[in-house]
Each structure stands twice: as C-alpha cells, then as structure tokens.
Amino acid sequence: MPQAALEGLNQYQDEVDGAADYAARVATAKSAFSNRNRRTNAIFRDVRAALAKMAGDAVRCAYCEDSAADEVEHVKPKDLYPQSVFRWPNYVYACGPCNGRKRNKFSVIDAGGTMVDITRARGAPVVAPVEGLPALIDPRSEDPMQFFDMDLQGTFVVLEALDLNPVDEARATFTIELLGLNRDLLLTTRRDAYLGYRARLSEYSARAEQGAEEAELDAIRSSLLRSPHPTVWEEMKRQAHLIEELRMLFAAVPAAIEWRHFPNAFAY
Numbered sequence: 001m002p003q004a005a006l007e008g009l010n011q012y013q014d015e016v017d018g019a020a021d022y023a024a025r026v027a028t029a030k031s032a033f034s035n036r037n038r039r040t041n042a043i044f045r046d047v048r049a050a051l052a053k054m055a056g057d058a059v060r061c062a063y064c065e066d067s068a069a070d071e072v073e074h075v076k077p078k079d080l081y082p083q084s085v086f087r088w089p090n091y092v093y094a095c096g097p098c099n100g101r102k103r104n105k106f107s108v109i110d111a112g113g114t115m116v117d118i119t120r121a122r123g124a125p126v127v128a129p130v131e132g133l134p135a136l137i138d139p140r141s142e143d144p145m146q147f148f149d150m151d152l153q154g155t156f157v158v159l160e161a162l163d164l165n166p167v168d169e170a171r172a173t174f175t176i177e178l179l180g181l182n183r184d185l186l187l188t189t190r191r192d193a194y195l196g197y198r199a200r201l202s203e204y205s206a207r208a209e210q211g212a213e214e215a216e217l218d219a220i221r222s223s224l225l226r227s228p229h230p231t232v233w234e235e236m237k238r239q240a241h242l243i244e245e246l247r248m249l250f251a252a253v254p255a256a257i258e259w260r261h262f263p264n265a266f267a268y
C-alpha cells in the first residue's frame with residue numbers, strides 16, 4: 001500500500017474516532033465508508049489495487065477463493081467495530097455472495113473462553129459489543145492453513161485441523177459456518193480445481209521430459225497459478241506425501257512444491 005493512501009485512511013479513521021460516542025461512531029463509520037469507497041476516490045483506488053494484488057493473478061475472493069473479488073470487505077464489521085472501519089489490516093477483497101452471507105454476523109471468545117454472538121439485531125440499541133478475540137479466523141493476520149484441513153480424496157470439505165486447542169477449534173467451526181465454506185458449489189469447484197492442478201502439473205512434467213523450452217514450461221506454471229482455489233493447491237502440496245498420485249507428480253516436478261499463488265498476505 002502506498003504511504004499516502006495509508007495516511008489518507010488514517011485521516012478518515014480520525015474523523016470516525018472523533019465522533020461523540022459509540023453510536024455516533026457507528027453511524028459515521030457507515031456513512032463515511034459508503035461515501036469514500038468509490039472508484040472516484042483515489043485512496044480507495046489504491047486500496048482496491050493493493051487488495052487485488054493480494055488476491056492473486058486470478059483476483060479471487062479471500063473467503064471462498066472461487067468467485068471474482070470486487071468488494072472491499074471488513075473482516076471486523078464496521079457496524080460493530082467503527083474503530084476499524086478505515087484500518088488497512090481490516091480489509092480483504094471478497095465476492096458479493098460471501099460479503100452478503102457474512103453481513104454483520106460476528107462472535108467473539110470472551111475472557112472466560114466462551115463464544116458470544118455479538119451480532120446486533122435489527123432495532124437493538126447501538127452499544128459496544130462484549131470484548132474478546134474475534135471468532136472469525138482473520139486471513140490478514142492468521143494463516144488459515146493452520147486452522148483447517150481439506151479432504152482431497154472424496155468430499156473436498158474443509159474441516160477443523162486436528163489437534164487444535166478448544167478455542168481455535170471453535171473458531172474454525174464458526175468460520176466454516178459463517179462463510180459457508182462447505183456449500184455445494186464450493187465442493188464441486190474445489191474438485192474441479194484439484195483435477196485442473198493435477199492435469200497442469202502432469203502436462204508440465206511430460207513437456208519437461210520432452211525437452212520443451214523454458215518459456216513453454218513457464219506458461220504452464222503461470223496458468224496453474226492463475227487458477228482459482230489457491231488453498232486446494234497449498235493442500236495438495238501439504239498432502240503430497242499422503243496421496244500416491246500426488247507423490248508421484250511432485251517427485252517428477254520437485255520445484256512445484258515451492259510454487260505459490262501469491263506472496264504471503266503479511267507482506268502487505
């Protein structure tokens with residue numbers, strides 16, 4: 001993110017933080033965000049450009065990894081956390097259906113380790129939510145691969161990783177449900193992604209063996225890394241030693257174990 005854009009966001013945030021009380025800060029956050037989150041606003045053009053880079057060459061949604069990302073989404077909802085409405089680390093690029101599904105639903109883990117639903121019901125008083133660790137896994141500051149496993153050998157569902165502590169397990173379950181990570185369409189498109197990656201890697205291996213030029217091999221690699229569902233690819237690398245067909249493919253193209261869709265999100 002350009003420094004000028006970060007400073008611009010901070011100034012927008014100062015206006016929100018300066019409102020008289022919590023309810024006023026929520027109201028200001030909502031109106032200020034909708035006024036500024038426009039293509040005519042230079043700061044938000046920079047925000048969108050940086051988010052698009054983080055979303056990989058295919059510019060896919062940070063949540064489902066399937067649809068095109070085109071909405072600036074707050075990991076912590078602006079209705080509940082006006083103090084984060086213009087904070088760069090609170091933004092991801094998401095698709096409309098994921099954004100709509102998530103809306104302002106949110107839970108936190110309170111000081112006693114209990115999950116508390118802090119979604120504000122329509123018409124409920126606008127008061128600050130209970131403090132606590134957000135239940136939603138934050139893709140900007142946490143590595144989802146540590147919280148989830150994916151079944152690559154049948155269902156393509158996302159599951160809570162084994163050996164999580166109870167709080168992290170509850171957070172993983174909450175995230176799967178809130179974002180609908182196992183909706184039917186995603187199970188189908190993850191399977192398609194798996195088959196596509198497998199085919200591309202196999203093609204790479206065959207062409208390399210036939211002595212193809214570097215440029216042709218690079219084109220196959222770029223095409224693989226432009227495909228949606230980057231986590232399917234990461235999971236294939238992680239499980240390469242467990243699944244025979246993957247073990248053989250990665251043994252034929254050892255360099256592929258280092259191929260990534262995009263740099264680590266923390267770099268932004």
Ligand SMILES: [Zn+2]
Pocket residue numbers: 061062063064065066067094095096097098099
């Ligand atoms: Zn999505």
